[in-house]
Amino acid sequence: xxxxxxxxxxxxxxxxxxxxxxxxxxxxxxxxxxxxxxxxxxxxxxxxxxxxxxxxxxxxxxxxxxxxxxxxxxxxxxxxxxxxxxxxxxxxxxxxxxxxxxxxxxxxxxxxxxxxxxxxxxxxxxxxxxxxxxxxxxxxxxxxxxxxxxxxxxxxxxxxxxxxxxxxxxxxxxxxxxxxxxxxxxxxxxxxxxxxxxxxxxxxxxxxxxxxxxxxxxxxxxxxxxxxxxxxxxxxxxxxxxxxxxxxxxxxxxxxxxxxxxxxxxxxxxxxxxxxxxxxxxxxxxxxxxxxxxxxxxxxxxxxxxxxxxxxxxx
Amino acid sequence: xxxxxxxxxxxxxxxxxxxxxxxxxxxxxxxxxxxxxxxxxxxxxxxxxxxxxxxxxxxxxxxxxxxxxxxxxxxxxxxxxxxxxxxxxxxxxxxxxxxxxxxxxxxxxxxxxxxxxxxxxxxxxxxxxxxxxxxxxxxxxxxxxxxxxxxxxxxxxxxxxxxxxxxxxxxxxxxxxxxxxxxxxxxxxxxxxxxxxxxxxxxxxxxxxxxxxxxxxxxxxxxxxxxxxxxxxxxxxxxxxxxxxxxxxxxxxxxxxxxxxxxxxxxxxxxxxxx
Numbered sequence: 050x051x052x053x054x055x056x057x058x059x060x061x062x063x064x065x066x067x068x069x070x071x072x073x074x075x076x077x078x079x080x081x082x083x084x085x086x087x088x089x090x091x092x093x094x095x096x097x098x099x100x101x102x103x104x105x106x107x108x109x110x111x112x113x114x115x116x117x118x119x120x121x122x123x124x125x126x127x128x129x130x131x132x133x134x135x136x137x138x139x140x141x142x143x144x145x146x147x148x149x150x151x152x153x154x155x156x157x158x159x160x161x162x163x164x165x166x167x168x169x170x171x172x173x174x175x176x177x178x179x180x181x182x183x184x185x186x187x188x189x190x191x192x193x194x195x196x197x198x199x200x201x202x203x204x205x206x207x208x209x210x211x212x213x214x215x216x217x218x219x220x221x222x223x224x225x226x227x228x229x230x231x232x233x234x235x236x237x238x239x240x241x242x243x244x245x246x247x248x249x250x251x252x253x254x255x256x257x258x259x260x261x262x263x264x265x266x267x268x269x270x271x272x273x274x275x276x277x278x279x280x281x282x283x284x285x286x287x288x289x290x291x292x293x294x295x296x297x298x299x300x301x302x303x304x305x306x307x308x309x310x311x312x313x314x315x316x317x318x319x320x321x322x323x324x325x326x327x328x329x330x331x332x333x334x335x336x337x338x339x340x341x342x343x344x345x346x347x348x349x350x351x352x353x354x355x356x357x358x359x360x361x362x363x364x
Numbered sequence: 365x366x367x368x369x370x371x372x373x374x375x376x377x378x379x380x381x382x383x384x385x386x387x388x389x390x391x392x393x394x395x396x397x398x399x400x401x402x403x404x405x406x407x408x409x410x411x412x413x414x415x416x417x418x419x420x421x422x423x424x425x426x427x428x429x430x431x432x433x434x435x436x437x438x439x440x441x442x443x444x445x446x447x448x449x450x451x452x453x454x455x456x457x458x459x460x461x462x463x464x465x466x467x468x469x470x471x472x473x474x475x476x477x478x479x480x481x482x483x484x485x486x487x488x489x490x491x492x493x494x495x496x497x498x499x500x501x502x503x504x505x506x507x508x509x510x511x512x513x514x515x516x517x518x519x520x521x522x523x524x525x526x527x528x529x530x531x532x533x534x535x536x537x538x539x540x541x542x543x544x545x546x547x548x549x550x551x552x553x554x555x556x557x558x559x560x561x562x563x564x565x566x567x568x569x570x571x572x573x574x575x576x577x578x579x580x581x582x583x584x585x586x587x588x589x590x591x592x593x594x595x596x597x598x599x600x601x602x603x604x605x606x607x608x609x610x611x612x613x614x615x616x617x618x619x620x621x622x623x624x625x626x627x628x629x630x631x632x633x634x635x636x637x638x639x
Contacts, residue, residue: 078458079467079470082455083470085450086452087473090476092507093489094476097489097492098485100488100491101485101488104487113494161379161382165372167372167376175386177626179386181618181621181622182572182619183571183574183618184574185572185594186611189593189594189608190389190392190608193608194389199404199405199406201409204409235389243630292478296481298481299575317483321486325579331491338487341484342485345479348479349476356475
């Protein structure tokens, strides 16, 4: 896409009598135009982080009253919980396994939709449904499909002779995690497909033709033409997916709802349970939130690397 | 290059499988919503309803305060959409047209809103709202929904404004317009597809928001659709037909809206990174 980002500052100053009268610095003017969005973001994103840090260093009683500074007591309590390490491990493996599967499947679906065949547009639209629908409601649909007694999955798999007796997919330790990953992949593949498809369509046809004329085979075209063009799209989709999955509170909240304890929890549901469900300890939950914010900070850095801000600025 | 007829058929088959998989859970939700309360508990479950019963789509409005849920969702989604456009349009415009110091820090803040979701900050928000007396108010949902959609809106509109030649505005400036008038009269109409896309995207994101509403709201008639429907799961005997009837009523409008903005979606989500 051609972008016209001339530095209009100088031009307009020279030409417009009005602008030459009002001589504000670009920074002062930026504050007027960007100010409202800055206030919104500072109030809803930055300030809550400050409050989180502050809360994590105070003791908060059951009624929410702040009993004052206690140093790192909340963190000591959190780090001595036997559940913390399993929860962090659940989170890491959930994000890593899901993102890997999403990228592979997303790539195949994008390649498919990049071919010419009838009903392609209709299939693209069908993919929008899991993307647009609330993750919460999709998760409830899957909860029902996975249901031990009434769900559709068990009879279908039994009819196909893939399982001999019904499985309690969400209530069994061994099957909970794969079941969760399947739903995660289901809701994330459409976005990934759209991004990778945009990448595939950005490859100029002449480049592909030239490669074929030069005698490149299918794998060589994929490796030396498609992949280099796709790389920024792959990086971006992978990082955005990882961020979204980490933050997908409703998925685990709904699928794990009837399981006791923390053994299937991930970082966000664990934090939520500490605050509002089981422990009702705001201080410890805030400490967990600070851990989450630190994990997400790593994502911010990763995201900035794939965004390459110097390009973003030129864009 | 013409592909063989066999290849076309193979792609079509694969495509149909992909499409069917994408729709299967929602079809299953629809089939369940069309069953009677008795049939839903049949073991083994029936594939298709024995008696198609669409009354659940009507009775859900009285079984739970569904109209209240819908009203709350509409208030919150519309409010946050208006707010995000009000703050996002000037920001995107200025970013697209002018260079200034501090731009990098601003972009970093944008990135932060995309990474820190409400779910990860909800305890901070909760305590902030207590301090400001915003607990259990619509504003407590409208403000964060707008903030967390600001990045998408600004990335997307930035792309639109950047593609409008500044010479068009300069012409307006020479004719005596102020910068603001030039934006409103010249660039805004040209960026309309972007504004519609940003509005719809923000509306849907707010429509689907769950965790902040779950935490902040306690009054029954202020609850949005997501929280209202999730409460079916807390009951001893889950009323699946009504749960899915309500879910589908909530899903259908956003899918239609999403289809409207389909071609612009990727721009907003990837802008600033890939070109």
